[in-house]
Amino acid sequence: MVVDDHPVVRDGVALLLRSDPSLTVVGSAESGHTALSRVLELRPDLILLDLRLPDMLAPEVVGELRKLQPAARIVVFTAHGDHQGVLAALDSGAHGCLLKDVAGTDLVAALRRVLRGERVVDPRILPDDGQRSDALARSGLTRREYEVLRLAAQGQTNPEIAESTGLARNTVKTYLQSALHKLGARNRVEAIGKASEAGLL
The missing domain is CATH 3.40.50.2300 (Response regulator)
Structure with missing residues (x-):
């Protein structure tokens, strides 16, 4: 359709x-x-x-x-x-x-x-990796927080992220909350928007 x-x-x-x-x-x-x-x-x-x-x-x-x-x-x-x-x-x-x-x-x-x-x-x-690593350094996000946020941006749910990264579901939730806090975002859609504006995604 x-x-x-x-x-x-x-x-x-x-x-x-x-x-x-x-x-x-x-x-x-x-x-x-x-x-x-x-x-x-x-x-x-x-x-x-x-x-x-x-x-x-x-x-x-x-x-x-x-x-x-x-x-x-x-x-x-x-x-x-x-x-x-x-x-x-x-x-x-x-x-x-x-x-x-x-x-x-x-x-x-x-x-x-x-x-x-x-x-x-x-x-x-999606922007290139060079821009992305500079933006990552400025954002204060850890590699794990970034990885979890990137998978969320691809539409994966917390259980799917846990499965693809081998992390526990609660750990995924903790990383996402930490990423949201560092980006000054209230929810995952806002975090993804801010991360993409910063050239992270």
């Missing part, structure tokens, strides 16, 4: 995906509310979601779509490599983010990877 307020994007994606018989556009929506009302009827395996919709913020739409259709993979599709919005959407449970200038063959390949269970984020959305 393609969710975008521009008809040219909805039609363009449908045309691009015609080159791959294994991918079929089952429907589209021009707003967040329409997407939420149509997802139960269409039951898509994958949702391509515009970051900037006229009626709802993408992180909000992602959270609601995950509740209604937990099995669907959600990929944010944006013209802007806007760190904060993208990271907030990933934190809400999106499985990837692609820029709208992606080539047709790359789009098909990326969507197939997401359907196989991979997380796909366009490398242009």
Whole structure:
């Protein structure tokens, strides 16, 4: 399902995906509310979601779509490599983010990877490692706090972070709270926004 307020994007994606018989556009929506009302009827395996919709913020739409259709993979599709919005959407449970200038063959390949269970984020959305290590030194975050925050930014829950790092769940929670405190943030979405502004993510 393609969710975008521009008809040219909805039609363009449908045309691009015609080159791959294994991918079929089952429907589209021009707003967040329409997407939420149509997802139960269409039951898509994958949702391509515009970051900037006229009626709802993408992180909000992602959270609601995950509740209604937990099995669907959600990929944010944006013209802007806007760190904060993208990271907030990933934190809400999106499985990837692609820029709208992606080539047709790359789009098909990326969507197939997401359907196989991979997380796909366009490398242009994330700053390079050199900038990141300087920013990390300035932030006062430890490597572990940064690692836990980075996994949270990729949309992992505390239990998933615990599993992928081998840490206890309470330890993950402690590292996250410590990172929030150092960044002056009230919650994980705000922490991810501040960390991305500082060039950490």
